[in-house]
Amino acid sequence: MRLEDRKRAVLCAVVEEHIRSAEPVGSEHPVLLEHLGCSSATIRSAMAALEDEGLLTHPHTSAGRVPTDYGYRVYVDMVLAGPLPASERQAIRRDVGHVAGDATDLGDQAAHILSLVTRYASVVAPAGLRQQTFDSLHLLAQGPGRALAVITTSAGTLQGRLIDLPPGVAAADLEQLSRVITQRLHGMRIADLTQERLEQVIGEASRDQQLVDAVKAWLRRDLARGSRPRFHVEGARHLLNEPEFSRPEAATQVLSALEEHTVLAQALAAVPEQGVWIAIGSENRLAELRACSVVAAPYGVGHDAGGTVAIVGPTRMRYRRAVAAVQYVADRLTEALRRSA
Amino acid sequence: MRLEDRKRAVLCAVVEEHIRSAEPVGSEHPVLLEHLGCSSATIRSAMAALEDEGLLTHPHTSAGRVPTDYGYRVYVDMVLAGPLPASERQAIRRDVGHVAGDATDLGDQAAHILSLVTRYASVVAPAGLRQQTFDSLHLLAQGPGRALAVITTSAGTLQGRLIDLPPGVAAADLEQLSRVITQRLHGMRIADLTQERLEQVIGEASRDQQLVDAVKAWLRRDLARGSRPRFHVEGARHLLNEPEFSRPEAATQVLSALEEHTVLAQALAAVPEQGVWIAIGSENRLAELRACSVVAAPYGVGHDAGGTVAIVGPTRMRYRRAVAAVQYVADRLTEALRRSA
DNA sequence: GTTGGCACTCTCGTCGTGTGAGTGCCAACC
DNA sequence: GGTTGGCACTCACACGACGAGAGTGCCAAC
Numbered sequence: 001m002r003l004e005d006r007k008r009a010v011l012c013a014v015v016e017e018h019i020r021s022a023e024p025v026g027s028e029h030p031v032l033l034e035h036l037g038c039s040s041a042t043i044r045s046a047m048a049a050l051e052d053e054g055l056l057t058h059p060h061t062s063a064g065r066v067p068t069d070y071g072y073r074v075y076v077d078m079v080l081a082g083p084l085p086a087s088e089r090q091a092i093r094r095d096v097g098h099v100a101g102d103a104t105d106l107g108d109q110a111a112h113i114l115s116l117v118t119r120y121a122s123v124v125a126p127a128g129l130r131q132q133t134f135d136s137l138h139l140l141a142q143g144p145g146r147a148l149a150v151i152t153t154s155a156g157t158l159q160g161r162l163i164d165l166p167p168g169v170a171a172a173d174l175e176q177l178s179r180v181i182t183q184r185l186h187g188m189r190i191a192d193l194t195q196e197r198l199e200q201v202i203g204e205a206s207r208d209q210q211l212v213d214a215v216k217a218w219l220r221r222d223l224a225r226g227s228r229p230r231f232h233v234e235g236a237r238h239l240l241n242e243p244e245f246s247r248p249e250a251a252t253q254v255l256s257a258l259e260e261h262t263v264l265a266q267a268l269a270a271v272p273e274q275g276v277w278i279a280i281g282s283e284n285r286l287a288e289l290r291a292c293s294v295v296a297a298p299y300g301v302g303h304d305a306g307g308t309v310a311i312v313g314p315t316r317m318r319y320r321r322a323v324a325a326v327q328y329v330a331d332r333l334t335e336a337l338r339r340s341a
Numbered sequence: 342m343r344l345e346d347r348k349r350a351v352l353c354a355v356v357e358e359h360i361r362s363a364e365p366v367g368s369e370h371p372v373l374l375e376h377l378g379c380s381s382a383t384i385r386s387a388m389a390a391l392e393d394e395g396l397l398t399h400p401h402t403s404a405g406r407v408p409t410d411y412g413y414r415v416y417v418d419m420v421l422a423g424p425l426p427a428s429e430r431q432a433i434r435r436d437v438g439h440v441a442g443d444a445t446d447l448g449d450q451a452a453h454i455l456s457l458v459t460r461y462a463s464v465v466a467p468a469g470l471r472q473q474t475f476d477s478l479h480l481l482a483q484g485p486g487r488a489l490a491v492i493t494t495s496a497g498t499l500q501g502r503l504i505d506l507p508p509g510v511a512a513a514d515l516e517q518l519s520r521v522i523t524q525r526l527h528g529m530r531i532a533d534l535t536q537e538r539l540e541q542v543i544g545e546a547s548r549d550q551q552l553v554d555a556v557k558a559w560l561r562r563d564l565a566r567g568s569r570p571r572f573h574v575e576g577a578r579h580l581l582n583e584p585e586f587s588r589p590e591a592a593t594q595v596l597s598a599l600e601e602h603t604v605l606a607q608a609l610a611a612v613p614e615q616g617v618w619i620a621i622g623s624e625n626r627l628a629e630l631r632a633c634s635v636v637a638a639p640y641g642v643g644h645d646a647g648g649t650v651a652i653v654g655p656t657r658m659r660y661r662r663a664v665a666a667v668q669y670v671a672d673r674l675t676e677a678l679r680r681s682a
Numbered sequence: 683g684t685t686g687g688c689a690c691t692c693t694c695g696t697c698g699t700g701t702g703a704g705t706g707c708c709a710a711c712c
Numbered sequence: 713g714g715t716t717g718g719c720a721c722t723c724a725c726a727c728g729a730c731g732a733g734a735g736t737g738c739c740a741a742c
Contacts, residue, residue: 006683026735039685044736062692062735108571138489140479148479150491150501160491160499230449236577237596240589248581251592255578347714367704380716385705403704403723 008078009036010046011055015067015075019316022243024064069281069315072293076278076319088324092117106336107232110309110329115235117325120313121258124232124333125268127300127307129223130191132157136182139174139215147174149218153190155300155337163218166210173208177215180205190223231261244291244314257288258312268308271296276323281315291315295322299333306337349419350377351387352396356408356416360657363584365405410622410656413634417619417660429665433458447677448573451650451670456576458666461654462599465573465674466609468641468648470564471532473498477523480515480556488515490559494531496641496678504559507551514549518556521546531564572602585632585655598629599653609649612637617664622656632656636663640674647678 013032017025025032027043036043047065050056055071058064067075107124114122132153140148145167150160184201185193198216206212236258245251257263267286271277279294293315300306309330311322354373358366366373368384377384388406391397396412399405408416448465455463473494481489486508491501525542526534539557547553577599586592598604608627612618620635634656641647650671652663 024735028735040735041685041687042683045684048737058736060692061690062694062733064735136483136489138479138481140491142477142493148477148491148493148499150481150489150499152483152489158489158491158499158501160501234600237593237600240593240596246589248587248592251589252578252581255581259575259578365704369704381704382716382718383714386715389706399705401723402706402721403702405704 006036006038006042007046007050010043011050011067011071011075012078014047014050014056014065015072018066019318022316024059024066026064029064067316069283072280072315072319073283076280079320080276080278080323084320084324084327088321089328092321092325092328106333107307108234110333111232111234114309114311114325114329115238118311118313118318118322119235119238119241120311120317120322121236121239121254122232122234123258123264123268123296123308123310123312125265125308125310126230126232127155128230129153129157129159130189132190134185134188134190134193136186137178137219138182139178141171141174145169149215151219151222154187155306159222161218161222163214166208166214169208169211173206173211177206177208177211181215193219193223195220231264233258233261233264239313242314242316244316250291253288254292254312257286263288267294268296268310271298271308271310273298276327278319278323293317293319293322295319295326297326297330299330300337301334306334309333347377347379347383348387348391351384352391352408352412352416353419355388355391355397355406356413359407360659363657365400365407367405370405408657410624413621413656413660414624417621420661421617421664425661425665425668429662430669433662433666433669447674448648449575451674452573452575455650455652455666455670456579459652459654459659459663460576460579460582461652461658461663462577462580462595463573463575464599464605464609464637464649464651464653466606466649466651467571468496470494470498470500471530473531475526475529475531475534477527478519478560479523480519482512482515486510490556492560492563495528496647500563502559502563504555507549507555510549510552514547514552518547518549518552522556534560534564536561572605574599574602574605580654583655583657585657591632594629595633595653598627604629608635609637609651612639612649612651614639617668619660619664634658634660634663636660636667638667638671640671641678642675647675650674 010032013035014025017029017031027047028040032043033040047056050071051058051065054068055074056065057068059066107126111122111124114124132155135152135154138148138150138152140150142148142162145165147163147165147169148160149163150158152158181202184205198220202212202216204212236255239245239254240251245254257267263286267279267284267289270279270285274297276295276297278296279289281293282290284290284292284294289312291314292312294310294312295317296308296310298306298308309326311317311326313322351373354376355366358370358372368388369381373384374381388397391412392399392406395409396415397406398409400407448467452463452465455465473496476493476495479489479491479493481491483489483503486506488504488506488510489501490504491499493499522543525546539561543553543557545553577596580586580595581592586595598608604627608620608625608630611620611626615638617636617638619637620630622634623631625631625633625635630653632655633653635651635653636658637649637651639647639649650667652658652667654663
């Protein structure tokens, strides 16, 4: 579809004014008149055409025009084709501090910054353990019959806990077993460590078979558990200030989606491996997000380390700023991870 | 203050009916009449007396009565003096699964259960690292110039990260230093590990002074960082269904408090070391929570391990159920921690 | 393709009005 | 003294009518 210039200009102006004011935009709106430099009658006919094509609607006869989801889509595609305005980038760089710290905090920080800068809800969804590769295992004697078991992954994630040992295990055995398991599993994707695989690879890694079994059981349980997503969500409160969520039912719907991390994971499943991804209103597969737009980008290097950052806001979103912010934070996260790797 | 029986009965009935219906309760309300077994005129005079004493108000002349914060307080003190009804306990036990898993997940689970059962917002606030006691330190060689540094606490918390080492550190040195530091710091409160203290205790724990300095610097930073609270908050969405939070401004206020964990920490600072703690409306020190009641209880054994669980809801809260739920979940958490200790 | 003019439509805010819920007071009763 | 029925009084709120104003669509002229 190719819009003539006048119609494009009208669409842009209507969308941007509506984003600013949250009100329907009429053909006699001073901003439109000034910005487009033509009469209201001309604007009217352009608007009528845009409405025929499904880019605008009006809530009722004597109200101004409002973009449809499709209208936002066309607008977004048009606007994002060009480079992001430097002003947005600068504003964001000015607002945020720098992102630093270890992998655990990173998510919290990023979510905080994103919602601070955009005033929408932000989500940082680190890839689960299952997406990462095994780095090393350490078994550390910790009192009688107890050991501290720690797994590290290539992304620097740490997962550990105290496990019970069969009686009479020597420290040397722990050390030897740690070494052997690390050696054999290093570099494997954790998702690939099925029960059979574990059995096969480390089934007889130590002369103390009871010990091997205890460690195997723990590994199996703990690695499986790592599949549950654990997201950082912040700034849901900002959504309540948006008129589209002033009805409690509307607000509840979004908040539910944001609090159910497994649901959220589905919503973000479609994010590609690079670039900024946008889902506008009805483009979202999740019914709960039909009133929202989601702007998301992956971070990290390859499949391995990272995850996804996203913003959830009304379809009437400041897309330019949202995209710039998501992009920026994803870049900073990637950088921080690469530094610590 | 000693209320005569009739007034007590009226207060209870009004509070409970109002909690149920969220509407002002009039003197001719069928439930009151039936429950109290007297005429509406009698109820009226009791209500007038209760209003004089500041336990009830009415929003306007021709509306029914509504409890004041103080009215709720008197009600709560009256009701909680007796034992919790078995029905509540049973209902809760039926609704929840069991709480299990490692310390990291426990909080999430507990928060989930609490908000599921009560339909209010729930908070699980584990005591920061600073409140715990140091158990052990492990330094594990991890590639050239790198080590995995892990601290454990008596509560089973694990904190670790990769640190950079000065060049040419031998594995034996790492091991020796780990042993020495563990020995010297074991059993100390982490809050007490100030810079001077660290200097004094482990200043020259190894012949490799550069290594000692690197580890010291990391310890200082990481232990200080541990003071930032990291809470599990869930079910904020439920609050939106309560009529007192249907105004976006009211909802924003609570959500802000729930999302600002440092703020939340202040709100929960007054929770005593045992028993269930209740703050009703204006009893909350935080202005953002003036429309809310908070029901909280500590969990864990002594100062050491645990933390605080809490429910945040409207002052028009189902207190019996809330108290039973908080109590129950706190007990289960304590139990789970004790099992794993 | 653009413009000014004009009649038409429909929402929204305002203003009365009446209804009903709930109260307070009082006199009578137990 | 506590309890009761009766009764007048007071407001909030729902309802309906009305007018103003915003915005549209169409048309003829440029």
